[in-house]
Amino acid sequence: MTTDTIFALSSGALPAAIAIVRVSGPMAEQAVAVLAGSLPEPRRAAVRRLTAADGALIDEALVIHFPAPNTATGEPLVELHLHGGRAVVARCLAELAAIPGLREAEPGEFTRRAMLNGRLDLxxxxxxxxxxxxxxxxxxxxxxxxxxxxxxxxxxxxxxxxxxxxxxxxxxxxxxxxxxxxxxxxxxxxxxxxxxxxxxxxxxxxxxSELVHNGLAVVLAGPPNSGKSSLFNALVGSDKAIVTPIAGTTRDVLEARIDLGGIPLILQDTAGLHETEDAVEQIGVDRAQQAITSADILLWLGDPDDAPAFDSVLIVHSRSDKRGAAPDESIPTSVYVPNGTDALRAAILAEAKALLPPPDRVxxxxxxxxxxxxxxxxxxxxxxxxxxxxxxxxxxxxxxxxxxxGHQSTEDVLDALFGRFCLGK
CATH class of the missing domain: 1.20.120.430 (tRNA modification GTPase MnmE domain 2)
Structure with missing residues (x-):
């Protein structure tokens, strides 16, 4: 067990209705008793008046005492459920910091102690x-x-x-x-x-697992004026891309994260693919080609015969309300009619589920x-x-x-992992 005692705000951003301050380590019980006068029975919540070193009342808080070893960290642990005002929490943390042997926790340190004390593995x-x-x-x-x-x-x-x-x-x-x-x-x-x-x-x-954590890249590609930016805006739910009848309006890769049926997607709008002598426009075309290469799912809005060879490609028949019936294996889509993108959304969702690991399997x-x-x-x-x-x-x-x-883990592995956590976790 570690020799120092740590504390931190473990709840969300302030101000809030309730703020939870967590104290863990050998001196956790003694330190909180200094503020609260006494601790309640183990695992029984009780109201205590928290008093500063100068006798000032900090707050009336709910105190919960968790004796070791059956705690989140495997150490003695006490939680203070305060009123969630910034000044209240700041004064409480300051009083804890003033107690010898206590220090503010580093990011992820509570969880790191849980692992080191056998409460969970890496x-x-x-x-x-x-x-x-x-x-x-x-x-x-x-x-x-x-x-x-x-x-x-x-x-x-x-x-x-x-x-x-x-x-x-x-x-x-x-x-x-x-x-x-x-x-x-x-x-x-x-x-x-x-x-x-x-x-x-x-x-x-x-x-x-990175496919789940980072999101699948879904790239809209095709010739100029094929409806890519309009469809991009419809899928994103806002006018993120500029839409005009002028060819070459999109000259860079636009990106937006969306949640489609619970699946994280990174939607990318690209410049129209065509031959050009305009140097700036050519950069956009080159970036579009790069985006296609790195895509997980490609939405092709051009002629089906011109679609790039790709494992996961969906042929989109855009503006289907004006262009008539869709060719075979194409998905009729229109941003101008109610539910005009529903079939495409369903197809993207099905394709994404096929690419991702099942959520019920590690x-x-x-x-x-x-x-x-x-x-x-x-x-x-x-x-x-x-x-x-x-x-x-x-x-x-x-x-x-x-x-x-984690039974044989180097410090750099642990530092990289627990650095992703917040202070109170």
Whole structure:
């Protein structure tokens, strides 16, 4: 357990109806008792008059006392539920800072202590960080699964299998029986190790969590005056792009984040694709080509035969109210009639769901994918007739799984993660 005691405002921006100040560490109970006179019974909320060192009344607050170790941080923890005025909170924090042994928490320090004290592992902390930054329903559902320990439980299951394999390999090294029996044991180990490695490869083949967290790039492309900017504005819900009948009005990539059915999308309007001798216009065309290259979903508003070769492309028959029936496999769309973009929205949503990991299954982030790939590579050399090498492969894979859960994490990894949190978390 750490030796210092930390405090911070853990609720939202002030002013507010209620402000929650959290105090955690060895001196949490003693420090709050200095302000409140006494603490209520554990896990029982009670009103206390908080008094400053000079005898002035700070506030009448609700105090809740959580004894260690069954707390959010694994340490003694006390919450002060204050009236949410800026002056009230400022005076309370100042009084806490004046108590020897107390200091204001760093970003994410409460959650970091929870991990260090075994209340959650690194994968759950990563999930909690994603939950705090979630802006759409799909992001929330994906983060809840990780924060709730979905990946941790899967890693524990993998670890159990590896421990058994490792123990069998270690025992086989000292096996004194018939050589054929030893070979049979080795063959079985190789088969089971290959199955575990194949399972990890299946996980690595799934869409990464970054697609959910960052949002899918949906690019509108086509020739000039094909209705891209009008459609962009309709999907965004505001006049973000300039719309005129003049060809070449859009000369840069316009971008807006939208929530479509709970899925985060980054919508991009681009310059019309055409041959031009105008240097500035050519820059816009080049940027449009770059946007198309990096798109997750392409909305093509030109002739279907001219659509770029692309895995996820939707052919949009824009201005369908004036241009008549849509060609085969094109989506009729008009921004000028009621519900004229509904079919396109549904098609984009279906395409996005196909690209994203299911929200009820844990998706791996970049760090987790790198480590699971390392673990899978560790088992590559289990196809070997030397049991000592096989046993070392299992030990190496076990060490990698420990890095996944944070049992072997470097300080820079922890600093990068918990720096994403706010002060009171």
């Amino acid at each position: 994968t759950q902390a990563e999930g909690l960080a994603d939950l705090l930054s979630a802006e759409t329903e799909w992001q929330r559902r994906a983060a809840v699964e990780s924060a709730g320990g979905g990946l941790r439980r899967q890693i524990e299951a993998w670890r159990e299998r590896l421990v058994i394999l490792s123990a069998r390999a270690e025992a086989a090294i000292d096996y004194v029986g018939d050589e054929d029996e030893t070979n049979l044991d080795l063959d079985a180990l190789v088969v089971e190790a290959s199955a575990l490695r194949a399972e990890w490869q299946d996980w690595l083949a799934q869409p990464p 998706a791996l982030n970049r760090r987790q994918r790198a480590l699971i790939n390392e673990a899978a590579n560790s088992l590559t050399t289990t196809v070997n007739d030397d049991l000592v090498i096989v046993a070392e492969c299992f030990r190496s894979a076990l060490n990698v799984l420990d890095k996944l859960t």
